[in-house]
Amino acid sequence: MQRLDYLKESPSQTAGPYVHIGLTPNKLGNTGIYPQDLGESPIQPGAQGEAITIIGTVRDGAGMILRDALIESWQADARGIYPGNDPRGAADPNVSGWARIIANFDSGEWTLNTVKPGRVPFPDGRMMAPHISLWLVARGINLGLQTRIYFEDEENDSCPVLQRIEHRERVQTLIARKTGPGQYRFDIVLQGAGETVFFDL
Amino acid sequence: MTLSNAIDSGPLFSRDRDWHPAAYTPGYKTSMTRAPFRPLVALGSTLSEETGPAFGQSMIGRLDNNLILNFTGQPAVGERIIMHGRVLDEQGRGVPNVLVEIWQANAGGRYRHKKDGYLAPLDPNFGGCGRALSGPDGSYEFLTVRPGAYPWPNHVNNWRPMHIHISVFGSGFGQRLITQMYFEGDPLIARCPIVNTIGQQKAIEALVAPLDMNRAIPMDCLAYKFDIVLRGRRQSVFENRKEGM
Structure with a gap:
């Protein structure tokens, strides 16, 4: 039999407790190496769409809020076009779509200021509800966790990804609560009661 | 659409979860309260994972990949x-324009960190810390000092082997990966609870960089070779997508 000459993906290792040295050195106070940290904002002035703020925390299985979590977000523009490598065309030039978000070193709270993304098609052509993809790393997390933020005030029932969640009550863990005009709350629970849905996508 | 674009925008190979470390690994205590207990919801990649942020050479400073000089110039x-x-994909192709960040x-x-x-x-x-963008053939390079081993609180006398943390982006957000590079011959590798979150010995060996005397510079520095492999992507030209996607 012939051989299949595929390589294996590099195995993951935890980002560890010092991930900020590498990914957000200026926010840590290690200034002078890079002029600014990458992923400061997923939007630039003039971005089209509804400006929104999402605030949240990341909690472990013992109920403790993580102070060392690092989250990256990736989203489409208000029309549902991604700003990088999207075969359907060019996105809003004022939406870069990607942000690097760190939990506050004291409170553990994180904040994302962005615009609400549009709907994006699933591979079979049905539309996914507006969402922001998250990738979460920290000490104690051996492989980055994938999850998504959906929005309470959008039509989520027809989203083909949310429909794949067998335990229906868990869908609520992916839906940001509206706390005011353009204001949302999204708390992530890593383990136990109310555990956030994580994906293998 | 050119063929190379078609390859780059295809669906992602599924991750081999037996090759990666499990989430819950009692030898590494912190994982015990940070590991999800419920199964991951698994489905094929979508545009949200197949697209990703793009980085350009213009954001890379002249000394960004030189950790010996990039802090003070001394x-x-x-x-x-x-x-x-x-930086390769699982098909063995070099992946250009990948942002490689190390710390x-x-x-x-000792880390420069308040904790x-x-x-x-x-x-x-x-x-x-340092960063570089992979070249047209996926190649990247850093100049640095070999990090020391250090103790950490887990079991009473755990020491991390010498290692460099590495963060990489592919062309899709679903390829996002953080890992660590270890050094050939370090006796602490086999004793490290974080290394041993990985179950398969062959996978551990994939993170150990060999000494590379051909790339060492006489009377200047030694060299270690470390290839990074990202999730592969299927060719999208034969994927069953509806018109206009």
Whole structure:
């Protein structure tokens, strides 16, 4: 039999407790190496769409809020076009779509200021509800966790990804609560009661 | 659409979860309260994972990949090494324009971080981070010092082997990966609970960089070779997508 000459993906290792040295050195106070940290904002002035703020925390299985979590977000523009490598065309030039978000070193709270993304098609052509993809790393997390933020005030029932969640009550863990005009709350629970849905996508 | 674009935008190969470390690994205590207990919801990649942020050479500074000089301009103390390799996908193709970010302890095993209280001193000329963009063939290179081993609170006497943390982006957000590079011959590798979160010995070996004397520079520095492999992507030209996607 012939051989299949595929390589294996590099195995993951935890980002560890010092991930900020590498990914957000200026926010840590290690200034002078890079002029600014990458992923400061997923939007630039003039971005089209509804400006929104999402605030949240990341909690472990013992109920403790993580102070060392690092989250990256990736989203489409208000029309549902991604700003990088999207075969359907060019996105809003004022939406870069990607942000690097760190939990506050004291409170553990994180904040994302962005615009609400549009709907994006699933591979079979049905539309996914507006969402922001998250990738979460920290000490104690051996492989980055994938999850998504959906929005309470959008039509989520027809989203083909949310429909794949067998335990229906868990869908609520992916839906940001509206706390005011353009204001949302999204708390992530890593383990136990109310555990956030994580994906293998 | 050109063929190369078609390849780059295809669905992602599924991750081999037996090759990666499990989430819940009691030997590494912190994982016990940070590991999800419920199964992951698994489905094929979508545009949200197949697209991703793009980075350009214009954002890379001249000394960004030189950790010996990039903090103060004065040289850091330690064993000078070149860390080099290629970013590949699972089909073995070089992946260009990948942002590779690294961070590490100094030669004494101390991090420039307010939470690190190890008694080894900070090096005033070592910041501990660097970044580079992979070239047309996926190649990348850093100049740095070999990081020291250091103790960490887990079991009573655990020591991390010498290692460099590595963060990489592919062309899709679903390829996002963080890992660590270890050094050939380090006896602490086999004793490390974080290394041993990986179940398969062959997978551990994939993170150990061999000494590369052909890339060492005589009377200047040694070299270690470390290739990084990203999730592969299927060719989208034969994927069953509806018109206009």
